[in-house]
Amino acid sequence: MTDDTLATAAIRLSSPLRFGASTVLPVMAVGMVLLVIWYLAAIALNGPRVTEALNRGGQPYDNATFIAATWAMERPVLPAPHQIALELWNTTIDKPVDSKRSLVFHGAVTLSAALAGFVLGTVLGIVLAIGIVHVTTLDRSLMPWIVASQTVPILAIAPMIVVVLGNIGLTGLVPKAIISAYLSFFPVALGMVKGLRAPDPLQLDLMRTYSATRTQTFNKLRWPAAMSFLFPGLKVAVALSLVGAIIAELPTGAQSGLGSRLLSGSYYGQTVQIWAALVMAAILAVTAIGVLSLIERGVVMARGGRL
């Protein structure tokens, strides 16, 4: 394949993670605007407490000192971006991975639960979709339950799941993965139900004229037709599974994981630590979605450049 066709294929991809030359500039521009707003907000939000402290000191101060102080508080209301960046650096690159304060360690704990939940949720979502598409009774009986399952606040149900599973001896990764799966199966199931029903009547009639079996119709028509619905579902699911894993760490007082960092940060007013954990979670999600986009791109290439 020539570079030219590769390039056109890449442009045709409507993935949210295209880092081509044409997207770097707009992304950077938005980033700059956000940073400016963030720094201004930090001045506004941290200002009152800085004023208080400076007045208590009794020394006269100018605006530059005031602004610098709002961006350098130990426990700011809103930490400045460079404080978060420094905290991230200190807790990832500067810390050994096995340290209790390493965000790499905590990130890995959360990510492993999230990925286990993602795989579980994806399998469950696909199996449910296959059942719903092929069995009329399941279509009528399951769909309302699936929708209802997502209206229950996960924050309310997560502690129950942890307690119930803890009672039967399941702790650590398993309850977290199950809560992740609880969130992530939904977009996959929904997408796949639509995707497996995507073939038009002619495409289905064609299979009938070949007297194809149900399995053949599934393998050669329904499944490939569902691919363009699977990947968007997977991307939402992987982000949700991270959310699920973090939420699962909150009510149990977990000792490790990004959720535990958020929790201990809020106990001790360590806002910088909270924000660093949040940024870490975002980095993980973006990376996971990026990996899925790469796989999707491979599938698209194998299918002649269109999904």
Add this chain to the structure above:
Amino acid sequence: MTPSAAPSTLGTRQHAASPSPKRTPVVEATDLGLVFQSGKQPITALSAVNLTIRRGDFVSLIGPSGCGKTTLLRAIADLVKPTSGMLRINGSTAEQARLDRCYGYVFQAPALYPWRSIERNVMLPLEIMGKSRPERLERAQRYLALVGLESFGGKFPWQLSGGMQQRASIARALSFEPDLLLMDEPFGALDEITRDNLNVHLLRLWAKTGITVIFVTHSIPEAVFLSSRIVVMSPRPGRILEVIDSDLPPDRDLDSRETPEFLAIAHRVRVALRAGHSYD
């Protein structure tokens, strides 16, 4: 008919005009009726259809839109079940014929699978029928060449024009070498120039393979140009008004459409269609 198909003694065009008892019937419909039970009141799509189609025939079903010609074709293909009468395909039931993969079906739209290359689309029925990979490749190449698409096997459907897509779908229907080719207004969505071109193509293909073709159309020139027999159907409920045998020379081309013989047959078809309309 070309000499290549002649030794079969079946399906020669000379016999088409005067049916010989030697030729076995492929399709026999007796008092066939079909009522759709959808909606508030049942719709009678077919009523008392009697039709025999013999091996090697090129039969066109012609009639106004909604007259049930597609329904008749779908009944022959066992895509819908008749509600009365009897339908035999190759001496067995329509369902058995479908299970035996007796026919290839060409739909109004190409219905190619967009994620498969043209070659892999043509190989699809062969995969389902469990043919070996070398055989699938050989047949795909052979039938793509037959429809003039030998150099497009690696392309994907969206890279081909509508006419080429429909040719690919014909290659797909022929690839497993069925007895019978069922075509449901295959060129209806194409422009007239492409359509003429494909008509010539199809006529040559029929001559080369000697396959039995049932062809649904609402174009009189197309029906007369292609067919050895033209079945004229009435508006709903679909009945057969007249079966017109055509004895145009086998080597006819597009210019033949201006000959008096062609125009005479076209006129008969037109009169029969008009008679159908005066029924209601």
